[in-house]
Amino acid sequence: MENDMTDTGSRRRVTIREVAERAGVSMATASRALSGNHPVPAATRARVLRAARDLDYVANAHARALVGGGRKMAAVVVRQVTSPFYAQVAEGVEAEAADRGWLCVVGATGGDPQREMEFVQLMREEGARLVILVGGVVEDEAYRSRVAHYAQALDSSGARLVLCGRPAPDPDIPALVVEFDNEAGARAITGHLLSAGHRRIVFLGALPGNTALDARVAGYRAALAEHGLPPAAARVVDCGLGRAAGLRAMTELLKETREFTAVVAGDDMVAAGALRAIADAGLGVPADISVVGYNDIPLAEDFNPPLTTVRTPAEELGRAAVRIALRDPEHAAGSRHLLGTHIVVRKSVAPPPTDGGLTPV
Amino acid sequence: MENDMTDTGSRRRVTIREVAERAGVSMATASRALSGNHPVPAATRARVLRAARDLDYVANAHARALVGGGRKMAAVVVRQVTSPFYAQVAEGVEAEAADRGWLCVVGATGGDPQREMEFVQLMREEGARLVILVGGVVEDEAYRSRVAHYAQALDSSGARLVLCGRPAPDPDIPALVVEFDNEAGARAITGHLLSAGHRRIVFLGALPGNTALDARVAGYRAALAEHGLPPAAARVVDCGLGRAAGLRAMTELLKETREFTAVVAGDDMVAAGALRAIADAGLGVPADISVVGYNDIPLAEDFNPPLTTVRTPAEELGRAAVRIALRDPEHAAGSRHLLGTHIVVRKSVAPPPTDGGLTPV
DNA sequence: CCCATGTATGAAAGCGCTTTAACTTCCTCT
DNA sequence: AGAGGAAGTTAAAGCGCTTTCATACATGGG
The missing domain is CATH 3.40.50.2300 (Response regulator)
Incomplete structure (x- = not known):
């Protein structure tokens, strides 16, 4: 190479023109050989590719996109x-x-x-x-x-x-x-809780107006109805998403009432917060309260206890x-x-406490 | 606007030339007004900006980068x-x-x-x-x-x-x-374990050749030495990173020996796996074994128990x-x-079991 | 033997933009 | 009053590439 010992930090990029010159062809041919947009005889193509490699040619994506009208x-x-x-x-x-x-x-x-x-x-x-x-x-x-x-x-x-x-x-x-299909997912996981015997289930982490959450709430209500519960059996806490929101809302909820045996969280992060709040209140999951999440994030199985949740790939x-x-x-x-979506069963759901709940009605 | 009811799906982008024409200036002036690379009187600038807005002009980043020589x-x-x-x-x-x-x-x-x-x-x-x-x-x-x-x-x-x-x-x-500073971090967290009274500490999740992990292992060994333990007191398991690796390695380690009271995990995910393996073996953390992680990932405090770890921002x-x-x-x-980095103390560390360990030597 | 056909190649146009160099005004200073 | 600037503006060059159009040369059928 000619610039063996010369200034290495040359900032100017090698252009296709230089490649063409070295290969002894026109820019047009070089372009065709390099981009493959148009057939070029094998011998010519090889010559161009060789030159490009020798020169460490790097195509300029901008120029390409500019003329190509997009990228x-x-x-x-x-x-x-x-x-x-x-x-x-x-x-x-x-x-x-x-x-x-x-x-x-x-x-x-x-x-x-x-x-x-x-x-x-x-x-x-x-x-x-x-x-x-x-x-x-x-x-x-x-x-x-x-x-x-x-x-x-x-x-x-x-x-x-x-x-x-x-x-x-x-x-x-x-x-x-x-x-x-958020509705179907929430319906299924709520059904899972109902099948385990729960009747007082709260939905934690709604966000009225948020279509994804609204669909989950709808699924939750639908499951309740399917199992013959009156609409009034639904209890929805609008705390929004995120671990912090779940922690706070659950803490408050527990202070206010204990007339529930299970919670459907808006997503796994809310469930994480809820789990912590329940533990902080000295209660056990799933012994006292069952909790399910939504999304099955990678660490859901490392929660305490491993979280039963809806897997959304x-x-x-x-x-x-x-x-x-x-x-x-x-x-x-x-x-x-x-x-x-489908349910992933882990350890955060059990039948409701046989003593009739935390605070029987 | 003139194309009110006309074909909306026009694919051709508006160019700066059209903006210039509408504003009654040259392309050069339009360019300067739009990019702000060169001062332009407020009145002119306003006219150009107005035209650009009317036309829904969107600059072509490629053309810009091409002439600007980068982006x-x-x-x-x-x-x-x-x-x-x-x-x-x-x-x-x-x-x-x-x-x-x-x-x-x-x-x-x-x-x-x-x-x-x-x-x-x-x-x-x-x-x-x-x-x-x-x-x-x-x-x-x-x-x-x-x-x-x-x-x-x-x-x-x-x-x-x-x-x-x-x-x-x-x-x-x-x-x-x-x-x-991986070495310092590992030294500190190992020191934390040593201060709690642990003497048989294993490092889980090394990856020989990986410079980050090697540094942590070095820090771990340094801490051991600082507390007067012989080099032979170090026990390093080369299982690599990730939850799965941690789970597998810990499971095997527990089968092989119980001559340790604490583990320093290569990172939090390894710790997650280790936690699960220990729980699966019917042992308690930190009652039987203390575990610390590395990195303080957002969910580390939701582990079971909440993980003491090194916070790497x-x-x-x-x-x-x-x-x-x-x-x-x-x-x-x-x-x-x-x-x-610094240590975040949670619940996964306690003094070693007073009965002298799981299997006293 | 010549024209149609196909193949290999090149010159040049032009993608949309920024910037340089040049030009025009319009001041200001002496 | 005229030189010297400053300020505002523009025409045109050109960034690096692809592609069209044209050219040149083979090839083969009539």
Whole structure:
């Protein structure tokens, strides 16, 4: 090589023109050999590839995207990356994207619509072809107009919009919805508790307006009804999600009443908080109170006791979002896909205490 | 607007030329008003901004990057996004990047060097200016040459390389190392056990060659020595990381011997597995065996019992990586930064059983 | 033997943007 | 009053690449 002992820190990138020159061909031929967009005789191709390797040529993705009018890039937007559930979804998206040679960027909003909008805007600038918004929301007017805006904006940039676990405000909107069947999942896990003999079951961690949670609450109520309980038997605590919320709400609930023998948590993190609150109150799980969660995060089996919960294959959700959106683009837009879930039985459920409960009515 | 009722799905993006025309200025002026790279009178600026808004103009990041010769983008590469520790680091990087208006892309390698190389290559093409490789490795010849290659390649693309929790094979290599002081952390947590009276402590989850784990093992041995124990008192189980590994190794260890009263786990996930194995063996923590972890993942306090562990502020590690690399680029390259850690005391440590241990010698 | 066909290659246009260099006003200073 | 600037603006160059269009040369059927 000619620059053996010369300045190594040369900042200028090698361009395709230099590769072409070294290979003794035109830029056009070099481009074709390198990108494979057009057949090139094996001998020529080899010469070009050789030159590229010698020069440590690195294609400029921007130039490519600029002329190519886009690029293979997907974006996944979550509340926070450190939430186990979101992390799994993101991993699924990343994996499925990587499988097709796509780049995947993840954005964290911290639940702030402002940052969500900024990120979507950024993705438009970056030319992402797939934007996946993950996580339940409260479906208010602001949300509806936000999503309508995204859908229109992304569509006009030629990008596809996927909503995971959140609703499309309008069936005409060109967004694909992929989510778990929350109602069925909650119905099943509540049924599990009912089958064990529980009759006083509280739902901890509702978030009125949040469609995902609302569906779970609906499933919970449906299960109660199926087992012949009156609507009044339902007890729903609107404390929202997260370990801290579960801890606080459960602590308060226990102070207020003990007329229940089981709790259905809005998700596993709420269950984690509830478990701690119950232990702090000197009660045992499942001896005194049975607890079930939702999502089956990786550490759910390390809770105390191991948590019976609903497994929502989060990584599969991420993969499905990409797969469906890319499979049949035209047909997919505007459709809704429901993914199934199933119960994972561990140690946090037992029949209610035989003495009739903590504080018999 | 003129295209009120017309075809909405127009795929062509609005360009700066159209904005300029509508605002009645040249492209140059429009560009300056939009990007703010050059002062423009307020009145003109307002006119351009107005036009851009009316047209729903979205800048093309590729064109920008192409002419600008790069872009504000950082990449963070981890083994898997779903590991709580890596997720936190990634979140830190994302947050710090977002604070400066940088884009952050995350890549998952699954621990495969091949994929790591592909990803680094991809980042070169994408023009990332900062590549952060996270996570301990075994420092073999392959690793050394890989990193040397990255460093050289990225440097020649004008990008900075940061190694988090893994070594720079050669002090001359233009890579910045940012990591926790593993030795000190392990020494402290082992000291905690020793102070509680334990003398037979096993280290579970070593991974010979992995520099991060090796440092922890070294810290563990150092603590033992400090308390006057002979080198032979050390017992290190090389089972690697992860919950499954911890579960399996602990199960086997318990079958083989019970001549220990405490275990230092390689990380919290190993601790999780160990906890389960001990419970499965009918033993109590901390009554029979004390257990400590490493990293203080968010759910460590929900373990059974809540885990005493070493807090390694993972998000701060991510933030620090970005901050240091960007703060003083020239000076930073080639330097090494150690972040401090501290013990978080919970419920998984007690004095050793007074009956002299499980199986007194 | 010549034209249609196919294959290999190259010159040049142009993707959307930023920036340089040049030009025009309009002041201000001497 | 005219030189010297400052301020505002623009035309045009060019970032690195892909692709169209054109060209050049073989090949083979009529």
